[in-house]
Amino acid sequence: MYISLEVLRRSNALKLYLCFTVLTSEHYDNLNMATHTDSDIPEPDNTALIQMCQRAPLIAGSSFGNRIVRLSDTLVAKYGMGVWREEARNQEYAYAHVDKSILYVPRVFRYFDDISQGSRVGYLVMEYVPGTPLDSVDADSDAMMAVTRAVKHLSRIPAPKSHVPGPVGQGASRGYL
Template identity: 30%
Template sequence: MVGSEVEQVQSNNGNSIPSRRPADRMSARPQASTDLQHKNKDSRNVRLQRIWRFLKGRSKEEKANMQGSCHGESSRRPTIISRCKNGEGTWIHRNPYGPQVILLSGIVVKFGVGVTKHEAETQAYYNRHTDRSRLIVPQVFDYFTDPTRDSSVEYGFLVMEYIHGAVIKDLPLAERVQIAPRIATAMKYLQTIKPPLPARPGPIIEGGVPCGYFWSDSGPYRTFDSVKDLNTWLDGRIGNPRPEVSPELQLHEFGSRHMDIHPRNILRTSSGQICFVDWQFAGNYPRVFEVLHIKCCEADDPDFFNALLKALPEFEEELHTRKYQCLAQIMSNNILYGVVPSDLSPP
């Protein structure tokens, strides 16, 4: 998991929206590599066995389907709730007004208002469908809500795998810039993962409502059944819906996107693998939406985001399109407070 957590969407931060050798040595190298792979695999198995004991009590069928499951052993939940509330672990991120993250006995728990079942199921889906050698998504072990709280407000507990690694935001500037192309590669790989319903924009989980920087605190508070449905909503947000100013999004533009790429939400493991965390905003979106997010956050770490955009030339091309300008105007209309990035103002 992460050493830092994303703020609530309302924060809307940012001021702009990879000799020859003797025969005996040659033959020895593959064996050494194999031994290292077994060692790494054994190390991960030990961690998972520890977590297994922590969440013991599952049926054989549940254990067989543990990968990506959002339903753990309910008898352990009161203990997890108590330990989270009392801080009986190692804090990764504290936030009295939003989600908090704590390390408990080899697992990570993200909990608080705004931690939803949709987020847990989204993360579980991408964990099941990604190749860990190309992108790590922490495995989800359980999700539940606090039964002692008002049921009208979802106060969730997302129990997941702990990923050992360095948070990108904590690395020296030179390393952050150097790793940007590898993060871009991971983003491109994620785009190849088909969502369950490719024709439906937004969150990949049934009933999921879009959230994130683009939508701000004014909505949409609804789901979208098709790209046409989304385009109609966008036209209504422009304020002056004319064909020449409509974004006219097309289905082929959509794909799986994290939608909160930020140095605080990315880890680099000791073996150099990339891990994305905080899947609250993720879903089936067009590339231009992720470009808008990057522009919103670039003031937080200009050098990193500039390096990231250079590694994604197709993203840079989006900045000069009418579609980008149109969506930037819609985003400005969505924002009820805070500073609108200067380059997101209408031309």
């Protein structure tokens, strides 16, 4: 059993939730075999990506908070007023430093802010990771052991050298666990 991680901020509660996804062996093997090239990175400008996000099917979130939408077979976007550059940097750092046989973190392809509607909205375009949300599977001992192992592994990722507490690359700390 393999675990993927996405950190979601629920708009109705000011706290972060770790959203684990159970990956089957087939999904895990496909992720390991996939090679991402520049052709996987969306070519549209930010305005076109915003329009794509507004039309794309909702995977998670709500119309009043952060949303995760599927842009293609290989890409999703997380966007909303609670999505920040620091989240993208942290996810990039985790992607580069986790043991993917224990915990799979989606690869970040692009981050940008948009203020065209009067408020700042962050857009995080990342790899789509297929799987089943943990809250949709039976909480058997194998699943719980996989989550425990993933959280333990995540807690052991070293901080960047010469880094102070807070997000990777500096910035404001947001949310809590």
